[in-house]
Amino acid sequence: xxxxxxxxxxxxxxxxxxxxxxxxxxxxxxxxxxxxxxxxxxxxxxxxxxxxxxxxxxxxxxxxxxxxxxxxxxxxxxxxxxxxxxxxxxxxxxxxxxxxxxxxxxxxxxxxxxxxxxxxxxxxxxxxxxxxxxxxxxxxxxxxxxxxxxxxxxxxxxxxxxxxxxxxxxxxxxxxxxxxxxxxxxxxxxx
Numbered sequence: 443x444x445x446x447x448x449x450x451x452x453x454x455x456x457x458x459x460x461x462x463x464x465x466x467x468x469x470x471x472x473x474x475x476x477x478x479x480x481x482x483x484x485x486x487x488x489x490x491x492x493x494x495x496x497x498x499x500x501x502x503x504x505x506x507x508x509x510x511x512x513x514x515x516x517x518x519x520x521x522x523x524x525x526x527x528x529x530x531x532x533x534x535x536x537x538x539x540x541x542x543x544x545x546x547x548x549x550x551x552x553x554x555x556x557x558x559x560x561x562x563x564x565x566x567x568x569x570x571x572x573x574x575x576x577x578x579x580x581x582x583x584x585x586x587x588x589x590x591x592x593x594x595x596x597x598x599x600x601x602x603x604x605x606x607x608x609x610x611x612x613x614x615x616x617x618x619x620x621x622x623x624x625x626x627x628x629x630x631x632x633x
Contacts, residue, residue: 481519487559488518494555495525502547502581505530525552546573547582554585564594571601579603 492510499508506529514521525537527548537548550570557565571582579601586595587607597604605611611627 477519484518488512488523490559491552491555494558495552498555498558498585499527499548499551501585502551502578503527503529503544504577504581506532508548508551543573543575543578546570547578550582550585554589557589561589561592564596565589566596568598569600570597571599571604574601576603583607 488510495508495510500506506527508525508527511524511526512518512521513524525548526534527537527540527544528534529540529544537545537552540548571579574582580603583604586597586604589595597608599605609628609630611629613625613627614622615625617623
């Protein structure tokens, strides 16, 4: 009687063990499939972003070149990404070695490259043009003109040149009674 109980228990545990082994195999297959699909999609998107970056960077820098590079190409899903840039008249470096304004422009080039792959209906930017000098602001505004063909652009700025290319301005001012009020100006008819 005791033997039959132990045998029944043994068969139950062996069935459970087999279920667990089957589950582990199923999970391993799912993980391999997910990793394969993730790697394919990442490399595809990585290539598209690199291609767009190569086009956008010269617009913002009035020349030069940029590219994306994986630190470890053998493990793309775990590798870091280097943004290598070469502003006009300078040597090829990674983005971290640039000056403040150049770093801001390079970051914008990367963000716009990502954005241009699949544009959204609108884009919101907050003081992204603050570190730019006048010449860089002009190039930034040229890129904004391209982007606003496919998206509505909302930008918070204090830059006069960026405001001049806007269709509408919204601002906050303080009235005589120290009460803030919103002021809007439609510039569409003044061009």
